[in-house]
Amino acid sequence: MASCQNQQSTSEANHSTMDSGSMAHPTSPMSEKGSPLVISMGKMMENMHKMKNIGNADHDLAAQLQEHHRGAIDMAEAELQNGSDSELKKMAQKIKATQTKEIKDMDVLLNKYKNASKDYDPANGNEGLGKAMSENMMSMMSSPEEKQVPIDQEFAVMMRKHHSDGIKMGRTILQFAKDPAFKSMTEKMIADQTKEIKEFETWESAHK
Numbered sequence: 350m351a352s353c354q355n356q357q358s359t360s361e362a363n364h365s366t367m368d369s370g371s372m373a374h375p376t377s378p379m380s381e382k383g384s385p386l387v388i389s390m391g392k393m394m395e396n397m398h399k400m401k402n403i404g405n406a407d408h409d410l411a412a413q414l415q416e417h418h419r420g421a422i423d424m425a426e427a428e429l430q431n432g433s434d435s436e437l438k439k440m441a442q443k444i445k446a447t448q449t450k451e452i453k454d455m456d457v458l459l460n461k462y463k464n465a466s467k468d469y470d471p472a473n474g475n476e477g478l479g480k481a482m483s484e485n486m487m488s489m490m491s492s493p494e495e496k497q498v499p500i501d502q503e504f505a506v507m508m509r510k511h512h513s514d515g516i517k518m519g520r521t522i523l524q525f526a527k528d529p530a531f532k533s534m535t536e537k538m539i540a541d542q543t544k545e546i547k548e549f550e551t552w553e554s555a556h557k
Contacts, residue, residue, distance in 0.1 A: 385427035386507050393420025404467035406478055406525045415455045418448040434501040478525045489514045509549040512542040
C-alpha cells in the first residue's frame with residue numbers, strides 16, 4: 350500500500366504539497382518526513398491498509414470511512430496549529446467538529462454491526478464490493494506532484510483531495526451498504542463535502 354511521497358520542508362513557512370502523481374510506502378521513513386499534513390495523510394493510509402475486513406458490507410465500509418475521517422481531523426488540527434488564514438482555520442474547525450461527530454455516530458453503527466453475518470467476499474477484488482473498495486484505495490494512494498507552498502495552500506489542496514476520495518467512498522456506501530441509517534448519514538456527508546470542495550476551490554482561486 351502506498352501513501353503520499355513527501356519531502357521535508359526547508360523552512361517553517363513552506364511545506365510540501367501535492368499536484369500530480371507520486372507515491373511512497375506509508376511505513377517507509379519517507380512517511381515520517383514532510384509537513385504535518387503529509388504525515389497525517391501517510392498515517393491515515395497506513396492505518397487503513399492495516400484494517401481487516403470481516404466480510405460484512407456495512408461494518409467494513411463504516412470502519413474504512415471512520416479511519417478516513419480521522420485523517421481529516423488530523424489534517425484540520427495541523428491547519429489550526431500551523432496555518433495563518435482565518436477563513437481556512439474556520440473551515441478546519443468546522444471539518445473537525447463535523448467529522449468528530451460522525452466518528453461517534455459510526456461507533457454506534459459499528460457496535461450494531463460487530464456480529465453481522467458476512468454478505469461479500471473481501472478477498473475478491475475482481476467484482477462487487479471487494480473491487481470497489483480496492484479501487485477506492487488505489488484512488489486514495491494517488492498523490493499529486495509536490496510543490497513548496499505555505500501550509501494554508503497545502504491544506505486547501507490536500508483537503509480537497511481528501512474530500513474527493515471521501516465522496517467516492519460515499520458512493521460505494523450508497524451502492525453496497527444495507528443499513529438505511531448508514532446510507533442516510535453518507536448522503537449528508539457527500540452533500541457537506543461537495544459544498545466544502547467548492548469553498549476550497551473558491552479560496553484557492555482567490556489566493557493564487
